[in-house]
Amino acid sequence: MNKIALITGATAGIGRATARALAANGFDLILTGRRKDRLDELETEIKKTSNCRVITLNFDIRNLDETTQAYNALPEEWKAVDVLINNAGLAVGMEPIQEGFVDDWERMIDTNVKGLLYITRLVSPQMVKQGSGHIVNISSIAGKEAYAKGNVYCATKHAVQALTQGMRIDLLQHGIKVSSVAPGAVETEFSVVRFKGDNDKADGVYKGFTPLFAEDIAETILFIVTRPPHVNIDDVLIMPTAQAFTRQFHREE
Structure with missing residues (x-):
């Protein structure tokens, strides 16, 4: 029987x-997110390209009631989750603290803290x-260093x-593994x-060097969750070759 992620x-x-990588390696999937159309598209794609089972849950992880209702609505067999990947997160704005928007x-x-706690508690x-x-x-990397704005x-x-x-x-004491994956610049x-929504500013972040891609992180996650029972990868920091610290890059002219 496949493990459930x-x-x-x-x-x-x-x-x-990560959903694609785990599906290709024999995991059944519970996929969550706010954009139902994208969840539906991903579910269809994975079912066409693999033999794994897929359930989607459409809710806003920032909302405890929505999160709880969505999880509780799962069939009992699906609640036996083997792997929880707390991926939902975002950054918004780049203002100095005295000009920040509440x-x-x-x-x-x-999203980044309370949402992670809500789903983990369930x-x-x-x-x-x-x-x-x-x-x-x-x-x-921002969990290991701080930077301006x-x-x-x-x-x-x-x-x-x-x-x-x-x-x-x-x-x-309960035999549960816990791991952290800390990426640098990922496009x-x-x-x-x-x-x-400012695409020009967004593109400028990755100008002049090759960043990490989502698939790089997915491969790392796959490695972590497929180690033998006696092995836990506690903490991984993964960076582009062209990045040394949060704001130190080697950019080609």
Whole structure:
């Protein structure tokens, strides 16, 4: 019987690439996201290209009631989640702290921290009951360093790193693995969202060097969740060759 993986934020970028990678390697999937049309498209694609089973859940992870209702509506057999990939996350805006927008701050905190907590609180008790499971939290280089105008986003990803360590300690006695994946610059919708639809600004982020791609991170996640039972990959920092720190790149002219 296939293992069941629940992926949040599966409608684009790392989440979508991870869904494809896990499907190709024999996982059944619960895919969640806010954009139902994209969820439906991904479900159709995966069912055509693999033999895995797929269920989609359309809800906003920032909303505890929606998240709870969606999870509780799963058939009982699907609640036995083996792998939870907390991928849903975003950055919004790049203002210094004294000029920041509270709405942007709340959107990042509600998605990156509270949403991760909501779904983990729902899924982890069943893992404890099973005596096994694996939680993979998608962090960022911003969870290990801070940078100018990244204030609240960096704070949320530092929180993800701390939560990963705390989960690992709390769930250790129950045989549950917990891992963090912290990417550097990945070319997805990330910068388009951060700059609120300004594609020129978003394109400029990746100008002059080859960034990571969603598939690179998906391959890393696949490696992590397919290790033998006695092996846990605690923390991975994965960077483009052209990036040394959050704001240090080698760009070709």
